[in-house]
Structures are given as structure tokens and as C-alpha cells.
Amino acid sequence: MSSEEKSITVPSDSVAYAALITASVVWGGSVVAQKVALGAFSAVEVSVFRGLGALGILIPFWWWQEQGKTPWVARDLGVLTILGLGVVGNHLLILYGLYYIDAGAAGVIIGASPAITAALSSLILKDVPFSRVWVGCAVSFIGVAFVSGVNASEASGQSPLLGGLFVVLALVSWALYTIGSRRVMERLSPLTVNWTTLFISILIQIPLLWTDHKVLSAGFASVPSSGWMALVYVIVFATALGQQAWLYGVSGIGPSRAGVFTNLIPVSSLLLSLVILGESFDVVKLIGIVLVLSGVWLVTRASSS
Helix, strand or coil: CCHHHCCCCCCCHHHHHHHHHHHHHHHHHHHHHHHHHCCCCCHHHHHHHHHHHHHHHHHHHHHHHHCCCCCCCHHHHHHHHHHHHHHHHHHHHHHHHHCCCCHHHHHHHHCCHHHHHHHHHHHHCCCCCHHHHHHHHHHHHHHHHHHHHCCHHHCCCCCHHHHHHHHHHHHHHHHHHHHHHHHHCCCCCHHHHHHHHHHHHHHHHHHHHHCCCCHHHHCHHHCCHHHHHHHHHHHHHHHHHHHHHHHHHHHHHCHHHHHHHHHHHHHHHHHHHHHHHCCCCCHHHHHHHHHHHHHHHHHHHHHHC
16 A cells, blocks of 8 residues: 555544534634634634634644655545535534534533534435434524524523524535545544644635734734634644544544534533623523533434434
């Protein structure tokens, strides 16, 4: 077997589980951190700056680990570009959603990610018949609608319905990214896929800074310490560590099984939004998270039976 055809070492189930748990917990904190960062930065600035900061971590690590010896082929550029669009959709849509909905509610909605991933995976990869997962998906979406729509006028966001829609679309982008990355990671390492798709996503977003910027007009001195701390958290944990850990876990157990670990995201985001942002934990969020996670449980049970 030539070096270009050499397969990537697949992590064991236990290592993959640990990586996915790590990613899910830090992503729960990321929802809160992004909400804080939006007080000083625009959505595009947060996305671009987090990407640039993460590349400063990922590329040196990639070079040290792989010595720049990656078995690239021409078709990879097209695949990685499409995956880069998935990164853009996920990052920007969640940020825009946080303009209109509070962090705790967004975290509950993100809990529906396994159901969305499983549904799309069943339709695209045909790994599980859709007839076995649609009920669980429907229950999760009822939970999402409940959080976004019930008592919307009393929610802290300006428009919870619109914010919830943005977050759901972000989850669709991430599900497509997760599904699409599985095939390319049969040849390229998760680290290679991570930094290349992130780099492509930044190139796509840079022109958007002309229309959506805040710090670039007011100056970096206008950013409070809380804004910088939130941005550093998003760069180091959510983007560099979290995304790398997620891809590594997916390479081990696949997108359908990996999706269940995002159940930890709403739990950590709700707790942190309560402690850090002082957001309420009311009956609406409680009912929503019960419905969302019940749907995820149904999907997981149907997928494994």
C-alpha cells in the first residue's frame, strides 16, 4: 500500500467516547461565551477571530504531528470547501441566533443535534432506516418548538422564534459537516480536516466583515476584559479543542453514534447561563429539554436496535 493510500488509525471506542464527551461539555460553555462575546464583537468578527486564533494553535500542532506530509489529492479541495461552508453555517447561524434568544434556550435547542444528525445520516448514508428514527426526531423538534415559541414574549431574546430557527439551521449545517467529514477522514486525519475546513471558512467570511463589524470600527480598546475572556474560551476550547475532539471521536464511532454525546451540551449550557449570565431556568426550558432529550433517546434506541 502506498503512502498516499495509507489509512488513518481509528481510535478505540473508549478514546472516541472521551473525545466526544470533552467536545460536548466545552461546547455547552461555548454557547454562554459566544453570548458574552457578542456584547463587544459582531457575529462575523467573533467567527473570524475565533477561526484565526484556533488556526494559530492547530496548524503548528498539525505540522509537528504530521510534518506537513498529508496525502492530498485534487478532489480533496472540493470536498473540504463544501465542509468549510458547513463550518461557516454552523458558526455564524448560532451567533446570529444568540442575538434573538438567550443562551440557555439555545443550549436546549442544540440538544436536538443528535436527532438532526441521525435523520440526515439515515437519509444520506442509509445507515439506519428513516422509518425507525422519525418519531424520535419529531419529539425532539416539538421540544425545540416549545422552547422557541411558548412564552416567547416573555423571553429575554428579541425574537425567540427567529433565534431558534437560526440555531436549528446551524445544527443542520453541523450535521452535514459531520456526515461529510466521515468519508474524507478515511484518508485524511481529523486534525487535517479540522484546520483546512476552518481555514476555508475564514476565507469565505472575510468579505462579510465589510458589512458586519463592531470592533473594527470602535477599536480594540473598546472591548472589555469579559469580551476578551469569552473570545479566548471560544478560540481555545470550542474551536481548537472542541472541534478537534469531535472529529477524532466521529472518526472512531461514526456520526450516528457520536450524535448522542451532544446531550451534554444543553445541560452544561443551562447551568453556565444560570451562573454566569443570570438567566432563568423556568418550566418552559425544563419541558423543552425533557422533550428534546426524550426524542434523542428514542432515536438512539431505534438506531441501535
